[in-house]
Amino acid sequence: MSIDSSYSGSVRSSSNSFSTARLGSNRPARPAQLDQAVADHLAGGLDPQQISELSHSSAASLLDRVHHTQDPQIVKRVLSLIDHEGIDLVAELWSKSEADSLPGILWRLYTLRTWMHRNRESISLLWRSGEPFGTAASAIVGIDQTPSASDIAKTADSILSGAFTGDFAVALERACVFCEVIATGLSAEAERRGRESIGQEALGAESGDPRVTSLLRTSRKLAGTANDFKHGASLWRRGKLE
Template structure:
């Protein structure tokens, strides 16, 4: 399990409510790409490729009216696998475009893979609707299908709508789930200290990820997220 920049880095652990590690580490860059880089992979070149690919992907979709293109970008990880973008994006800082896009993609994957659990955690973290529900665009008592639709909506909004608003929605969403995890951790404190500590640890990391999303929104509005 690895956490970078204080937030959950999903190439290693993912947004896993239990704190358990993901089963695999990112794959390597395509051999053809590696072969074209004299002397191996230059970290600076990888960083440049990371920023360039993120900017190109976002720009292409934002200037397209092709619904099929939007769908392909939305399901990029589903179709191609996480390894394809992990090597370039997963190590990018949270205050960069590739870093924040990576977190958005991993948030969607986590939400869709754990929709039942997350729906329950949401109801625990947000028993009465607050501004967080309005910002995230989630009903007071969402079910699994609501969570899946919200996952798609947040990522789609990042590419086709106001990027900063999408980040704020993501931030509000993970904050509420983090509150649910905190409540779960406190519930287990006297019965299973190890489990409680793991839940509280993951809750703290999700809170940091929520901060990363909101900070990214601020940077985007100032034209400083690149």
């Protein structure tokens, strides 16, 4: 199987996050985990300040609830919040939040998981390109040096569930390193394709191949998302991620 560059457009340029959850699906149902009053207010329209306040309070409440529960069903429902209950309300609440905020970071974690699930086969190949030799990255992320598509999906679940049930900063660091490796893999794939398209040893700045341009753009955005996760972990440890 070759790496398909079509997934490269799934990174949101506006927030260095991901948007594959919006593609190819019917209009989703409203998430049951979010308070009905919040949904009613949003449906009726709120000003940006009110939405910002709701985004912060809902993110903190969701994280706190799971951290203090022993019910595996609650953990499972929160983990699959976007998969089974829709993204519209979650996006309206969290997608415009700054990267250095709790709702902004949770939004990136959720959409990273969705992106990983939907592109698991391509991402498994990109990991091998970005991490050709075993390094600390594999240990930090908790993934084999040559992961299968199934391993990618399991890692996606593990990172998000770890954010809710374990050390939040550690989960963000795992997400950071994962994004860094895949960004490196995308750059390596872009270089390979660039060489093929222009027939020279090194990737030229003006190859003219739109696939190369798309891969490099996605690599840069993913590297930016990695920085968001790294900064978020630092803020969390200092008690400043709100």
